[in-house]
Amino acid sequence: MIRPIPALGAVLAGSLVGLYLLPLAALVLSVTGGDISRAVAHPALAPALALSLRTSAVAMAATVAAGLPLALYLARSRGRVARLLLALLDLPIVLPPAVVGVALLAAFGRGGWLGAWLSSLGIHVPFTALAVVLAQVVVASPFFVKAAVSAIRSVPNDLVDVARTLGASRTAAAVQIVLPLAAGGLATGLGLAWARALGEFGATLIFAGNLPGTTQTLPLAIYTVLEGDLSLAIAFSLAAALTAVVLLALVRAGAAPWTRRAA
Amino acid sequence: MVACSGQPDASRSVTVFAAASLTRVLPALALAFARTHTDVRIDPVFAGSQILRMQIEHGAPADVFLSAHARHVEDLAAAGRTTRQGPFATNELVIAVPADAPIADLDDLAFGATIVMGTEAVPVGMAARTFLARLEATEDRGLAEALRRAVVSYEPDVRLVAAKVARKEVDAGFVYATNVAADPHLRALPLPDHLRVPTVLHAAIVAGPGAPRPDAASFFDFLLSDEAAEVLADYGFGPPPPP
Amino acid sequence: MTSDVLDVHVTFARRGFDLDVRLRVTGPLVLVGPNGAGKTSFVRAVAGILRPDGGRIALGDTVLYDEDAHVCVPPETRRVGYVPQGFGLFPHLSVLENVAYGLRHGSARLDAAQRTERARAVLEAHGALHLADRRPADLSGGEAQRVALARALVIEPAILLLDEPLAALDAAARRSMRTHLSALVGKRSGPTIFVSHDVRDAAAMDAPCAVLEGGRIVQYGNLEDLRAAPATPFVAEFTDLGTPPPIRDAPPRPRA
Numbered sequence: 001m002i003r004p005i006p007a008l009g010a011v012l013a014g015s016l017v018g019l020y021l022l023p024l025a026a027l028v029l030s031v032t033g034g035d036i037s038r039a040v041a042h043p044a045l046a047p048a049l050a051l052s053l054r055t056s057a058v059a060m061a062a063t064v065a066a067g068l069p070l071a072l073y074l075a076r077s078r079g080r081v082a083r084l085l086l087a088l089l090d091l092p093i094v095l096p097p098a099v100v101g102v103a104l105l106a107a108f109g110r111g112g113w114l115g116a117w118l119s120s121l122g123i124h125v126p127f128t129a130l131a132v133v134l135a136q137v138v139v140a141s142p143f144f145v146k147a148a149v150s151a152i153r154s155v156p157n158d159l160v161d162v163a164r165t166l167g168a169s170r171t172a173a174a175v176q177i178v179l180p181l182a183a184g185g186l187a188t189g190l191g192l193a194w195a196r197a198l199g200e201f202g203a204t205l206i207f208a209g210n211l212p213g214t215t216q217t218l219p220l221a222i223y224t225v226l227e228g229d230l231s232l233a234i235a236f237s238l239a240a241a242l243t244a245v246v247l248l249a250l251v252r253a254g255a256a257p258w259t260r261r262a263a
Numbered sequence: 264m265v266a267c268s269g270q271p272d273a274s275r276s277v278t279v280f281a282a283a284s285l286t287r288v289l290p291a292l293a294l295a296f297a298r299t300h301t302d303v304r305i306d307p308v309f310a311g312s313q314i315l316r317m318q319i320e321h322g323a324p325a326d327v328f329l330s331a332h333a334r335h336v337e338d339l340a341a342a343g344r345t346t347r348q349g350p351f352a353t354n355e356l357v358i359a360v361p362a363d364a365p366i367a368d369l370d371d372l373a374f375g376a377t378i379v380m381g382t383e384a385v386p387v388g389m390a391a392r393t394f395l396a397r398l399e400a401t402e403d404r405g406l407a408e409a410l411r412r413a414v415v416s417y418e419p420d421v422r423l424v425a426a427k428v429a430r431k432e433v434d435a436g437f438v439y440a441t442n443v444a445a446d447p448h449l450r451a452l453p454l455p456d457h458l459r460v461p462t463v464l465h466a467a468i469v470a471g472p473g474a475p476r477p478d479a480a481s482f483f484d485f486l487l488s489d490e491a492a493e494v495l496a497d498y499g500f501g502p503p504p505p506p
Numbered sequence: 507m508t509s510d511v512l513d514v515h516v517t518f519a520r521r522g523f524d525l526d527v528r529l530r531v532t533g534p535l536v537l538v539g540p541n542g543a544g545k546t547s548f549v550r551a552v553a554g555i556l557r558p559d560g561g562r563i564a565l566g567d568t569v570l571y572d573e574d575a576h577v578c579v580p581p582e583t584r585r586v587g588y589v590p591q592g593f594g595l596f597p598h599l600s601v602l603e604n605v606a607y608g609l610r611h612g613s614a615r616l617d618a619a620q621r622t623e624r625a626r627a628v629l630e631a632h633g634a635l636h637l638a639d640r641r642p643a644d645l646s647g648g649e650a651q652r653v654a655l656a657r658a659l660v661i662e663p664a665i666l667l668l669d670e671p672l673a674a675l676d677a678a679a680r681r682s683m684r685t686h687l688s689a690l691v692g693k694r695s696g697p698t699i700f701v702s703h704d705v706r707d708a709a710a711m712d713a714p715c716a717v718l719e720g721g722r723i724v725q726y727g728n729l730e731d732l733r734a735a736p737a738t739p740f741v742a743e744f745t746d747l748g749t750p751p752p753i754r755d756a757p758p759r760p761r762a
Contacts, residue, residue, distance in 0.1 A: 109432045126432050127377065127415035158594040161555045164581035165588040166661060167611030176607075180598045206423070209379065209416025216417075223419060224382050230317060 024241070031235050039235030047213045048221035049239060055129055055217065056197040059136035063144050063193055068186075071148035072174055076157075086149070089142040100139055101206025108134065108207075131208035132215050140197035144189040151185025152178055187255030191248045198244050218243070276304040277482045278324055280315040282331035282386065282464065283420035284354060284439050288498040289329075295494050296485050303478045311420035313384040319344060319469055326479035328467045329486075331421075331439075332386035336465040346475065348467035351486045353501035355440040356390040356460040357451035361431045368452055373409040376434040379416045379424050386462060387421040391437035394460045401457060425449065444499035463504060510566030512665060512697035516551045516558040518544070518721070525721035531697040536708045538701075539718035540740055545701045546591070548718065549667045552699065553588045554581035565664055565697070582611065587663030591670045593654040595642035601653050602638040605629055608661040625660060632656045632686075648679035655690070666691075666698040672707060684710045705729070705744055717741050 039045055074082050092100060108125040109115045118125060125131050155178050163173040179186070201219040208215040210224065218240045226233035281289050286309050293305035308315070308325070316335040319325050320342070328345070330336045336348050360366045372378065381388025399407035413434075418424045421438055428436040429448040439462070443449045466486050468479050485491055492502055512531040518524065525544040529535070539545050550556035552563060554570065557578055563571040570579045581588075596604050606625035609616050616624065629635045634652040642650060651671060658666065671687065672680045688710045691698050700711060708715050708729050715732055717725040717740070725737040729745060736742035 105430060105432060109430060111431050156592075156594070158590045158592065159596055161550070161553070161581070162588055162590060162594040162657075163596075163607070164555060165553050165584070165586045165663075166608035166657070167582045168607075169580075169582055169611075172611065176610075177596055181596075205419070209427075210382070210418060211414065211416050214415075224384075224417070226314075226317065230321075 027234055027237060027241070030231070031238055032231070035231045035235040036238075039232055039239065042225070042232065042236075044212055044216065044221045044225065045236060045239065048216050048218045048236075049243065051129065051132070051213070051216065052198055052218040052240075052243070055132045056136055056140075056194060059133045059140060059197050060144075060190065060194050062133070062137055063141040064190065067141050067145045067148060068179070071145050071152055072178070074145070075149045075152035086146075089146055092139050092142050097139055097200065097202030098206055101135065101203035104131070104135060104138065104203060104207040126207060127209040127211065127215060129208075129214060132204055132217060135203040135207050136197035136200050139200055139203055140193040142193075143196055144186075144193035147189025147192065148182065148186050151182035151189070154185065155181045183255050187251050190255075191251040194247055194251060195244050198240065198247070275302050275478060276306050277326045277476070277478050278306045278308065279327045279329060279482070280308050280310075280319065280323070280325040280469075281329040282312045282315070283309050283422045284331050284387065284441060285309070285329055285464070286422060287445050288441070288495060288500065291494050291498065292486070292491055295490055296482060299485075300478070300481060303481070305482065309422075311381075311385040313382075313386075314419065324471070325469045326471070326476055327482055328469050330386070330465050330467070331462060332389060333463060333465050334389075335386075336467045339467060339469075344470050345467040346470050347480070347483060348465060349487070350463045350503040351466045351491070352464045352495045352503055354462045354464060354499075355501070356387070356394055356437060356462060357440050357443055358435050358454070359425065359428050359438045359443050359449045359451055360435045361428060362448050362450045364431070364434065364450075366434065366452065369406060369410075369454070372413060372435050373406055376413050377415045378410060378413040378435045378437075379418055379427050379433050380414055380437040381421060381424060382417040382419055385418075385420055387424065387437060387439060388417065390460045390462050394437070394458060397458055397460070441499040461501075464500070510568075510664065510696065512552075513562070513564045514548075514552060515561040516548060516563065516571075517560040518547060518551075519559050523547075523721070527718065527721070527723055529716055529723065531699060533695065534691045534698045534700065534711055534713035536700045536702055536711050536713050536715045537718060538703060538705075538708060538715055538744060540703070543718045544721045545718055546669055549588075549669050549699060549701055552665065553586045553667055554579060554584045555588075585661065585664040587658030587661065587666040589651075589654045589658050589668045589671055592674060593642075593650045595645075595650055595654055595657075597642050599642075600638070601634070601640050601642070601645070602626065602629070604642065604653060605657045605660050608657060625656075628656045628660045629653070632659075646679065647675045648683055651675065651679075651683055652686070655687075664696050666694065666696065667701075668699070669701045670703070671700070672702070672704065688712065703744075705746075717744070 074086055105126060106112050107114050108118065108131070110119055110124070110126070115125065125134065159177050160173045163177045164170070168176060199219055200217070201223065204215065204217060205220060210216050210220045216224070218236065222233050222236045222240065225236055279289065289307050293307070296305060297303070312330040312332055312335045315325070315328060316330065316339060319328060319339060328336065328339065331354070336345065339345050340348050358369070366372065380391040383389070383392070395407050395411060415433060418427070421442060424436040425438045425442040425446060427433050428438070429446055435452070440451065443451045466483055468483050514531065515528045517526045525547060527544070527548055537545055537548070547556060551558045558571070558573070560573045561571070562569070562573070569575070569577050570584055571577060596607065599607065602622065602625055605628060606621045609621040609624055626635060626638065629638055632652045632655055634649065634656060637645060637649055637653060642653070645653065672683055675683060684707060691700065691711055691713065700707065700713070702708060714727060715729055716723050717732070717737070719738060719740055725732055725741050732741055733745035736745060
């Protein structure tokens, strides 16, 4: 086995950290007070931020509500279907978001499989806030489900078995035993998924479009102002980064009491 | 096909940052250029002109910039980032609808239709805004307002607008005449003469950090040649306005 | 209290795992056998956690499982007290909450105060009341075993299943728990299945032994009968009190 040279390791690790911090520092340092006040006053910022928060919150609620039962199934089942589904979960993660956007159009667009039927009911998904939410769920929820599966798998089966003999139904055992013990991993997964949803750009642009107040999320707003004014875009980006950091911290703090109890 | 003439020398290449509306014609132009310059390769980069301009401002290694609007080239020239520039072709704004859609004219878009157009900074979006302002001033204020309200998305380049109309995700979109000419799924709505918005495409040689690139100048000159005009005409572009 | 008879016939026919066991359990029973004989699968089948491939399980007139009749009562309604290997205590709950857990469910809806009172009483009966506010992580092996027992018994189970309850304990804790368990099993009237691989457990329980080997019951009877006429080499070795059981502890650690 080759032992890494400590000094070389430190240099490599340090350069990775530098790669994380440098653009962030450049972002923060290149913003002037004037840029910030211009960004705050810009008519696109507040609606975009509000839309991003609203759509990502709905997307995360849907992700947790549907992702938890899915993760419980995937974590406990060793069947062929479960293994296939687990492999499929990687697809939205590895596919370019633009491809996801095109795929969503193919499914929910006017001429799409479901879209044609939805249109006949008078429901049009593309270019609505619902499309934004759908795009976010598709690209972000796999991060949550995958984290949830491994967190749930780390809870010993015995505990569920005992809970069942003590009168707990399958659901009660999942809610009272498995989920509290998996809370730390679930929170990490939710934080990852939320950050991914907030940053969603490609699939949203193609599937939901770019209309201020309706489908223009913060990343789309950044891209739109970037076309004319880079320093303004940087100030917008700072707002986006700040939002993500605050949300991640909130998710972690929310899960802290659970993780401490389970430890 | 091209490879028959042998591998061009990697050092002899011209990086061309081109407006998204040139996506189809530029490879044909490169092929025509290669007839007289067998050893020079053209490397195209396509995006909305405003994105390319921003990248050039931040030092992107472009040799030639082809913009769908004069503004982006003029701003770069004013900042000393170009050495030569000038118009090389014209295009025209059209309202495209799916080829088989039951839409005959503008009035059919006034009620319940969905429309996409470019953002404020992309040339095709600027042209669309010029059109709407003209419609409002000369014709029908209500129709202009209805069309504005029908917009469901502002796209960062013309390809995205054209694709959404061709896929029938929307009823109409503001694109260029060349987009409609190139895509059998699209049809242009007839417009009265006074509402037509011609656009002028500008080329520029980007001032690089090193010595001037003679190949960039050759390609720039080629764009103004009759040979290039013929290729451009094949793809629906008009000749540049007389100076 | 009248005790019901537990009639079990379970079969497993899976790749690499073939089991066919018929057992009639009236009171305490010690189930012994080598590793991999199928003891845990048998116990889990009785608990309702693992569905067998065939057979029938009935407690008195109540059918818990009948493959042919497509009956499989879920574990939560079988009234089974189950202590798995390693105790299975809920690490995020206190000892008191662990014991009270079984009172949250089922038909006897108790309010929180009643549940606490009941759980404390059962803990006290097992000499573990002083542990009530601790976390499972802070318990010794013997303490954890007492808590796990109390938790299983708080629901007043019709059937008690103890899977190798003493295996994880050190020698001293094992001796004291063995005494505690034999007293408890002696007092119980319902079917109790005690899985073990230690002859001293069997001796202390004063109960019939069933020997499970290779998925079949190879011998059934009192320890003395088994010792007098062992049916297999395993039974002979298991019942041989003369030689000390094989040392299972880790070899002495080499000095650093």
